[in-house]
Amino acid sequence: MTAPLTLHWFLPTSGDSRGLVGAGQGVPQEITTGLADTLEDSVRDRFRPPTIDYLAEVARTAERLGFDGVLTPTGTFCEDAWLTTAALIRETSRLRFLVAFRPGVVNPVLAAQMAATYQRISQGRLMLNVVTGGEPTEQARFGDTAPKDERYARTDEFLEVVRGTWSRAPFDFEGTYYRAAGALVSGGIDPVPPVYFGGSSAAAGPVAARHADVYLTWGEPPEQVAEKVAWVRGLAAEQGRTVRFGLRVHTLSRDTTEEAWRHAQWLLDGVDPATVRAAQAAQARSESTGQQRMNALRRADAAYSSARDLEVSPGLWTGVGLVRGGAGTSLVGSHEEVADLIEAYHRVGIDELVLSGYPHVEEAHWFAEGVMPHLRRRGLLDSASAEVRAAAPV
Numbered sequence: 001m002t003a004p005l006t007l008h009w010f011l012p013t014s015g016d017s018r019g020l021v022g023a024g025q026g027v028p029q030e031i032t033t034g035l036a037d038t039l040e041d042s043v044r045d046r047f048r049p050p051t052i053d054y055l056a057e058v059a060r061t062a063e064r065l066g067f068d069g070v071l072t073p074t075g076t077f078c079e080d081a082w083l084t085t086a087a088l089i090r091e092t093s094r095l096r097f098l099v100a101f102r103p104g105v106v107n108p109v110l111a112a113q114m115a116a117t118y119q120r121i122s123q124g125r126l127m128l129n130v131v132t133g134g135e136p137t138e139q140a141r142f143g144d145t146a147p148k149d150e151r152y153a154r155t156d157e158f159l160e161v162v163r164g165t166w167s168r169a170p171f172d173f174e175g176t177y178y179r180a181a182g183a184l185v186s187g188g189i190d191p192v193p194p195v196y197f198g199g200s201s202a203a204a205g206p207v208a209a210r211h212a213d214v215y216l217t218w219g220e221p222p223e224q225v226a227e228k229v230a231w232v233r234g235l236a237a238e239q240g241r242t243v244r245f246g247l248r249v250h251t252l253s254r255d256t257t258e259e260a261w262r263h264a265q266w267l268l269d270g271v272d273p274a275t276v277r278a279a280q281a282a283q284a285r286s287e288s289t290g291q292q293r294m295n296a297l298r299r300a301d302a303a304y305s306s307a308r309d310l311e312v313s314p315g316l317w318t319g320v321g322l323v324r325g326g327a328g329t330s331l332v333g334s335h336e337e338v339a340d341l342i343e344a345y346h347r348v349g350i351d352e353l354v355l356s357g358y359p360h361v362e363e364a365h366w367f368a369e370g371v372m373p374h375l376r377r378r379g380l381l382d383s384a385s386a387e388v389r390a391a392a393p394v
Contacts, residue, residue: 010356069096209235219249250330335370
């Protein structure tokens, strides 16, 4: 029997919305800065600022519904992931926090110390999402002007120092980008947080193979995801390692197929064509191989007046990617159909899903109450998540 899936949700630290535009994370700067006072009235009315109270509501909802953890993004238009999630530790009791950060803007020994402190404060609820970065303008904003392949080589050294500081202290290291003499963290670290890592370029694969516990990929069709899984699994085997695989994708499920696609159409109708053109132009300038793969899923000549025009594989919708960079696809359909698609991904090697939907409180309920029971009946979900929901206060 295959191992059950691990399900995570998303923490919208740039704000939340009922529409596809209305917050900054993943939306090019030309579209919106993520600040409510820059938004058009029609968008502002649906915008939910990322206050600590609202983010706590999302986190508590995810925990109550049985999600294992929440991904917290990184970037200019997000609240800082370390600080935000640390503030939410006391708002939750078991939820884990997948904290995204960029190696190029923090010293690796300091990162090792931050993680150790976080583990003690949270009683072991930290996961690390290492984001090498693929947008030159965004990287430069933080003082990082290294070319793409060099960024991956630097990430390789960064993770070597972090892991060495945790497990081989006092740790000495002399590399191209980092040096450490007698690196250690007071009190050690327990448990060692799992490292999540994504990247589709040739430079990313070997780094994932050497350091990642979970390799994350965006929601491409199952056959393309299978190719990525085989690629990284093979590289990891050469290193004598095994890696788990995760899928970062949005979800939109309803009681019937028609309801789900009607809502996808509503989301599409709420986006101005000029906004789409500006977003697509911004995405086309991306250095990210993963972003280029997301862009390639959509037909360049399509008018996109119908949501179904953006269905690139049964139940896989690219409408989100019209205006948002990064994870640009969504699982769309009835609860059972979405469960079918998740099962297809599980068959090709996906062990974990990092899900999101707009807005994040409501869509968490749709998924947990609609899709999770189907996954559980198929043996794809640990029964512990059902016990969590049953015990949770209403």
